[in-house]
Amino acid sequence: MNNNSFLSILTAKNNLPFSLLALLFVAIGIVGVWSIETGFYLQFFGFTFPISIAISISIIVGLGFALMAGLNTISVVQASFDDMESQIRNTQDSVLTLLDEMGDLADGDLTVSTTVTEDMTGAIADSINYTIDALRDLVMSINSTTLQVSSAAQETQSTALTLTEASTRQSQQIQEVSLTITDMATSFEQVSNSANQSADVAKQSVALAAKGHNAVKRSIDGMDTIREQIQETSKRLKRLGESSQQIGDIVELIDDIAEQTNILSLNAAIQAAMAGEAGKGFAVVADEIQRLAERSGNATKQIDALVKTIQSDTHEAIISMEQSTSEVVSGAQLSQDAGESLGQIEAISHQLEDLIDKISSSAQQQAKSASLASDNMGTIQEITLQTSSGTHESAESIGHLLTLADDLRKSVSGFKLPQS
Amino acid sequence: MISIQSSSDIMSVLHNIVQRSHTSDSKDAEEWTAIGFRIANNYFLAPIDQADEVFPLPAQITPVPKSKPWVFGISNLRGDLLPLFDLRLFLYGQITQINNRSRIMVIKQQGLFSGLVIDEVFGLRHIDQQAHANDDLLNTPIAPYLDGSIMQGDTNWYVFNFTSLATDQRFLDTAA
Numbered sequence: 001m002n003n004n005s006f007l008s009i010l011t012a013k014n015n016l017p018f019s020l021l022a023l024l025f026v027a028i029g030i031v032g033v034w035s036i037e038t039g040f041y042l043q044f045f046g047f048t049f050p051i052s053i054a055i056s057i058s059i060i061v062g063l064g065f066a067l068m069a070g071l072n073t074i075s076v077v078q079a080s081f082d083d084m085e086s087q088i089r090n091t092q093d094s095v096l097t098l099l100d101e102m103g104d105l106a107d108g109d110l111t112v113s114t115t116v117t118e119d120m121t122g123a124i125a126d127s128i129n130y131t132i133d134a135l136r137d138l139v140m141s142i143n144s145t146t147l148q149v150s151s152a153a154q155e156t157q158s159t160a161l162t163l164t165e166a167s168t169r170q171s172q173q174i175q176e177v178s179l180t181i182t183d184m185a186t187s188f189e190q191v192s193n194s195a196n197q198s199a200d201v202a203k204q205s206v207a208l209a210a211k212g213h214n215a216v217k218r219s220i221d222g223m224d225t226i227r228e229q230i231q232e233t234s235k236r237l238k239r240l241g242e243s244s245q246q247i248g249d250i251v252e253l254i255d256d257i258a259e260q261t262n263i264l265s266l267n268a269a270i271q272a273a274m275a276g277e278a279g280k281g282f283a284v285v286a287d288e289i290q291r292l293a294e295r296s297g298n299a300t301k302q303i304d305a306l307v308k309t310i311q312s313d314t315h316e317a318i319i320s321m322e323q324s325t326s327e328v329v330s331g332a333q334l335s336q337d338a339g340e341s342l343g344q345i346e347a348i349s350h351q352l353e354d355l356i357d358k359i360s361s362s363a364q365q366q367a368k369s370a371s372l373a374s375d376n377m378g379t380i381q382e383i384t385l386q387t388s389s390g391t392h393e394s395a396e397s398i399g400h401l402l403t404l405a406d407d408l409r410k411s412v413s414g415f416k417l418p419q420s
Numbered sequence: 421m422i423s424i425q426s427s428s429d430i431m432s433v434l435h436n437i438v439q440r441s442h443t444s445d446s447k448d449a450e451e452w453t454a455i456g457f458r459i460a461n462n463y464f465l466a467p468i469d470q471a472d473e474v475f476p477l478p479a480q481i482t483p484v485p486k487s488k489p490w491v492f493g494i495s496n497l498r499g500d501l502l503p504l505f506d507l508r509l510f511l512y513g514q515i516t517q518i519n520n521r522s523r524i525m526v527i528k529q530q531g532l533f534s535g536l537v538i539d540e541v542f543g544l545r546h547i548d549q550q551a552h553a554n555d556d557l558l559n560t561p562i563a564p565y566l567d568g569s570i571m572q573g574d575t576n577w578y579v580f581n582f583t584s585l586a587t588d589q590r591f592l593d594t595a596a
Contacts, residue, residue, distance in 0.1 A: 262543055263523075266455065266474050269544050273453065273468045287453075288437040290543050 018069035025062025029055045094119035102128065108414040110136040139415040146409040153402040160395035167388035174384060178377040185370035188363045195360035202353040209346035216339035223332040227325055234321045241314040248307040255300035258293045265290035450549075456542035456577065457525065459508050463577050465545055465570065466525075470582040472533075473497075473526040474541055477518060484594075491594050492516075492537050495524075502526065503594075504535045510591065511562045529586035547572070551579040564588065 032055035035041040041051060098121045101114045110132055114125035265286045272283035454465040455474070481493035481504060492504035504524060508516040516522065516537050524535040551568030565588070567579040585591055 263474055263476065263541075266541070266543055269453070270455075270468055270471055270473060283453075284440055285437060287544055287546075288433075288440075292433075294543050 015069050015072045018065050018072065022062045022065035022069055025058045025065060027062075029059035029062060032058070091120050094121040097121070098125055098128075101125075105132065107416075109416045110139060111416055111418045135415075136417060139412045140417060142412045143409060143417075146405045146412075149405040150402060150409070153398050153405060157395050157398040157402065160391050160398060163391040164388055164395060167384055167391060171381060171384045171388065174377055174381045178374055178381070181370050181374045181377060185367045185374065188367035188370060192360045192363035192367065195356045195363060199353050199356040199360065202349050202356055206346055206349040206353065209342045209349055212342045213339055213346065216335050216342060220332050220335045220339065223328050223335065227328045227332070230321050230325050230328065234318055234325070237314050237318050237321065241311055241318070244307050244310045244314065248304060248311070251300050251303045251307060255297060255304065258297040258300055261293035262290060262297060265293055452547055454545045454547055454579075455525070456545040457523070457538045458540040458542070459538060460512050460514060463575050464580045465547065465577045466580045466582060468544070470527060470529065471525055472528045475524055475526075476520075477522050477524060477537070486596050488594050488596050489515075495535070497526070497535070500533070502533065502535045504537055505591075505594075507536045507538065511565075527582045527586065529583050532586040532592070534586075545572075545577075 032041075032051055036048060036051065036055075041048065045051075094117060098114055101112060104112050105128075113132060114128050116122050116125045116129065268286035269283055269290060272279035272286055275282070453468045455468055455471050457464050457466065475497075478495045478497075481495050483493045484491050484503070490506045490510035492506045495502050495504060502524075506516050508514050516539060518537075521540040523538045523541040525538050525541065526533070526535050547570060549570055551570050553568045562578075565581055565584045567581045570577045570579060
């Protein structure tokens with residue numbers, strides 16, 4: 001419209017000469033008027049008639065030129081109006097098209113898109129398209145988000161339900177554990193009692209070991225006495241053996257003499273036999289002497305055998321006594337060992353007693369700890385119940401949240417989205 | 421046999437001996453006196469008139485060189501040289517083990533004056549029976565020197581004949 005401004009129309013090429021001429025003639029008329037009015041004209045001329053006619057003519061000519069210029073301008077304005085009218089009609093058409101295209105959008109159809117033209121509505125269509133896109137993205141995002149929320153809420157709900165169940169189980173288990181701990185406490189009490197009894201037994205064993213130790217000492221003393229007596233007897237037996245050896249020596253001497261007597265009497269008998277009748281009497285004597293010698297020889301042999309028996313018996317007795325002595329010594333050693341063992345048993349029983357005392361006190365402490373643990377378990381039980389109800393409430397809230405997400409999804413379900 | 425309990429017993433025994441010495445004439449003529457001895461495990465009797473003397477082994481016995489093994493050696497018997505023979509080795513082929521029971525029995529038979537080494541001499545034995553020949557003896561190597569055997573108590577005595585020994589050429593042949 002700026003192009004069609006009045007001034008510009010006037011100054012347009014084809015109008016410019018008419019305009020200038022109109023202005024010139026008007027200006028001449030105005031100058032004539034001004035000269036009359038001021039009396040300037042009268043100084044030169046005495047009348048005004050000619051000038052008035054000149055003024056009128058110039059003004060009329062000026063007006064004529066002005067009219068000519070005006071006619072041109074009017075035709076230009078006329079053309080402008082026509083142009084405007086067609087433009088308005090085009091705009092109206094495009095707006096109608098736009099409205100037509102946007103008709104489904106009102107029903108929530110987000111699949112529509114407006115045609116972007118060169119018209120004035122092109123920009124609007126572009127904006128609307130942009131808006132539809134944004135709205136579509138929004139609805140899609142709401143849809144997907146509600147789906148996610150829904151599935152997450154479902155998961156959370158099931159988790160919460162599982163949690164509730166688990167809490168219930170936990171509660172049961174805690175009850176069982178609590179019972180077990182109570183049992184344990186009872187067992188610890190029993191252990192403590194048993195340990196006390198064991199301590200008594202250990203004390204008794206200490207006393208018994210001490211008694212045994214004394215008995216072993218006495219038996220060692222007795223064995224020492226026995227050993228001394230055996231050694232003394234052994235000495236006497238040795239002396240007896242030596243005496244019997246002396247007897248044996250003497251008997252050997254007697255046997256020797258008897259043997260010599262035997263030989264002598266034998267030779268005497270032989271001599272007597274040689275002498276014949278004269279030697280008969282002597283032969284008898286020699287014979288008798290021989291017999292006596294033989295008998296004494298036999299007697300010495302018996303004595304020798306007896307002495308040998310005595311000696312071997314003595315020897316055996318000495319050997320058996322030596323064995324007895326060594327057995328007594330080893331017995332004493334065994335008793336010594338037994339005594340040491342009993343001493344060790346005594347010491348160990350002492351240690352055992354201490355240890356059992358410690359066990360008893362530990363068991364008592366543990367019983368206390370167990371009852372404490374039982375109390376704690378009660379607290380845990382309460383907490384678990386709270387947790388259980390809390391998770392139950394959470395499940396309900398999540399159910400609510402699920403409903404809300406459903407509602408949200410329903411609220412955007414009116415929008416139609418492109419198939420994708 | 422009278423047991424000797426006291427000195428009076430000894431006196432009575434001696435008295436008994438004196439009485440018996442005077443009454444020896446009335447003795448049984450069958451009874452004979454022998455010397456009992458042992459060689460190895462066999463018991464022997466030799467008539468008392470065949471023996472000359474019995475004595476323990478002398479301290480000094482001189483070996484005889486180049487002689488038979490049973491020639492035990494030579495000893496000095498009161499100035500007479502007495503050859504000694506190991507009777508056990510000669511009869512049984514076993515060397516006599518000398519001990520304090522070993523004796524030398526001197527015999528004088530058929531001009532042979534010799535001493536026999538004997539394992540043990542028991543003394544006089546009075547025998548009231550005659551030797552009877554035993555068939556078993558004939559099968560042993562010592563049979564030629566035996567007159568038979570006599571069973572007395574539990575002991576079987578072989579009656580040895582020194583005369584037979586003294587006349588045996590094998591015994592006399594002492595040179596190796």
